[in-house]
Amino acid sequence: MLKVTNLSKCYGKIPVLDKLNITFPDSGVTVIVGANGSGKTSFLNIVAGLLDSDGGELSIDNIESGTETFKKMIFYIPSDFYLPEFMTGEEYGDFVLSRYINGNGKEFRMLLKILGIWEDRQVLIAGYSFGMKKKLQIAVGIASGAKYLLADEALSGLDFETVLLVEEIFSAISCRRQIVVVSHDTNTLLRFPTSIWIMKKGIMSRFHGGARELTESLTHEEGIHAKIAQIREHFNYS
Template identity: 45%
Template sequence: MIEIKQLTKSFKKNRIIDQLSTTFSKTGVSVIVGTNGSGKTTLLNMMTNLLEADRGDILIDTLSPGSKAYKSKFFYLPSDFYLPGYMTGKEYVQFVLSRYETSEYEKAPILIELLDLADGQHKTIESYSFGMKKKIQIVAALAANTEYIIADEIFGGLDFDTSLLVQELFAAVGVTKKIIIVSHERNTIDRFPDDVRLMRHGSLVHFEGSPEELTQVIKQEEVLREKLAIVQKHFMSSEVLL
């Protein structure tokens, strides 16, 4: 279980995370949504020990950030990642899996085939498209077999059918492991409606309504509301407004 207690993070005078407390169970898929700048990535970076909190605690199965045991609990799929361009896809996966004692090497070829990387695995990553880079990261994440997978906008850059396939993979893995996804994709929320969390005002709260209701709530966030007002003023015809 992941326990977050009174977590706070500020950048200069701007408080991004404000005494956030929440828990995540050991299984299932949780989806975090929120407007740009609401603190979603900041929260994930603190959970994965890439960023230090100003105050508060994060525990993964009672372990504190910084230890090897803590880091071995999760695989992080960030939205902006660096991959070694000189490695082939297969070499990269093998290298990553060598860093995790939990790795299931036999799953990698199956995932590579599923994600249409059979030919691309022998090419250097520098030749990969953005979508292929996402796919090879997903292969490594699932084959590493960690107890938790934390993913930030993982579906961006994937075509529609691949997104659906990865969702099904996450659903299958989520039966025995925990997957936390930051996503703005409507189909992701539709696929995993059981635990949707809304990031707003520095806090993370469960959202119990429908995807349509969630869309309306997000539209009322201050920054987006102001932009939508500009759209209505300058781009909507008078006939639509009537």
Template identity: 40%
Template sequence: MELFTVEKLTKKFGKKVVLDNITINFKEDTTVIVGLNGSGKTVFLNSITGILNIDSGTIAIDGFKPDSKEFKERIFYIPSDFYLPEYMTGKEYAYFIMSRYTKSSYQLFIEIIKLLDMSNYLDKPLESYSFGMKKKIQLAIMFATLTPYIIADEIFSGLDLETSIIIQELFFKIIGKRKIILVSHEKNIIAKFSDNILIMSDGTLTKYRQDPNLIDDFIKRGEQIDDKTKYIKQLFDSL
């Protein structure tokens, strides 16, 4: 079993501390990170995957650091603002990415592409893809690389209802075999993947132990946005 550890992680932009001495061990099958915009969620994912340099702390999977080949082979990360090389066809891009992961299953990729109704688009250039189609091919690749860790930032935003249901079902099939770390604000996703819910606030991560359906109220209290919600009520009550 892989061991993904983050110890005393700190990340600053100028004098602003965005991540403040975070320590966590991703032991649960699923982890969902929740927080308001600007709380540091994306910076955290970019830091633990090695995209951003950190100011202090350590990140490792089985002792391998983010700049090592062994670390990179153990994670697949879909950021919220991913870029795809538009001159490639869908198939060229998929096979190029999967060739970087030694355990990739090309057959699984093709089967997931069929589920997502993307078979007729594999030979077309990525520049002709819509945002949803680009996300679909990323998702098919993600499952097919068979990495121990899947990390994704707002993976369900921009997906139609059918695709969202299919992706959730695929996730349920790999729980226990691969670790899943998601950033999401969607209440139904938080509830379904609620093994380990973490609240990102003021540069720190705090474990949420209450009812997932009440998480909106918890965040409102913690982030002190109650005043704005009360003002909205007053605004419309006065009409």
């Protein structure tokens, strides 16, 4: 299991993560929601080793963060990623997968076909659209075989068909791997409702209820209700 203990992070004097504690099991899909600036991306960046924390501990099955073993048990799909544009999609995939013990080149190529970028596998990434780059990252992440797949808004910007396919893949592999998804998409919440966590002021709390209740909860907790009331009053809508 991935264990997070007293994780803290500040930007200047502003706390983003406040002694956060959470444990992720070895399998399943966990969805994290929260307002912009609530600490979701900072949390994923720290777990993935891209950002230093100010305190706390991370471990997977008692293997401490910072070690090569820990790093190879995680694959991260960030919301704003950079890919080496001098490589082809296929070259990039093979290079990344070579760093993972369970990297599966055959599965990677199968996923390229399923996600509709097989014909572009030998095209330089410089010629890829944003959606193609995201599909490539998703294919590599799944084929990496990493025990924990972290995804920050991985489905945003993708067409409807691709979203359905990726959600189906997540469901298929979640019996043996843990997928942690940051998302604001209601459909994602409906598809994976069993483990939803709300990030607020650097602390995560588990949510029990449906997508509608979650939307209402976030609306009130984040102060959006005042703006909604203003919109309804201005447009005479109820």
